[in-house]
Amino acid sequence: MAQTQFDDRFAVIPYRTRFYDKTESGVVRNADFLDSSYKIPGGGWLSSAEDMARFEVAMVDDKLIRRATRNLMWTTLKPTDGSQDDYALGWGSGIENGTKGVGHTGGQQGTSTAFLIAPEQRAGVVVLTNMEGVPADKLARQILTIVVGAPGNKPRP
Secondary structure: OOOOEEOOOOOOOOOOOOOEEEOOOOOEEEOOOOOHHHHHHHOOEEOOHHHHHHHHHHHHOOOOOOHHHHHHHOOOOOOOOOOOOOEOOOOEEEEEOOEEEEEEEEEEOOEEEEEEEEHHHOEEEEEEEOEOOOOHHHHHHHHHHHHHOOOOOOOOO
16 A cells, blocks of 8 residues: 555645535635644545555455454444444445445545445445545445446446
């Protein structure tokens, strides 16, 4: 993951993009300045879609952690009141269009992101945008549905 590093707003980082947002009237503008160094453990990183895809492959191929550990991380919580929960250890989990998936979404000033994996199909999607408030999760779900095929459709090679 050669293009992944902590975000240092004062460093010159090759290929770093500008970050944007939209006003209520729809005008695109530069996002507010953000020094995310205070939250490096929980989101203060810069990466590329290629590096994030490598991370997905490492997770699915059991190269990063043992499968038992991964499966435990992807097991949803079981509230004592018996209600359903779709959150695991840092991962959202659910079934959409017949496909079981796990993932995580995020966003901050100037960014919207989604990271989804369909482990049984060994497929994943990464959506990284440089605009806050973009429904990256919706786009990622749509792409994953195309990649793995919706029920009744032949999966794509």
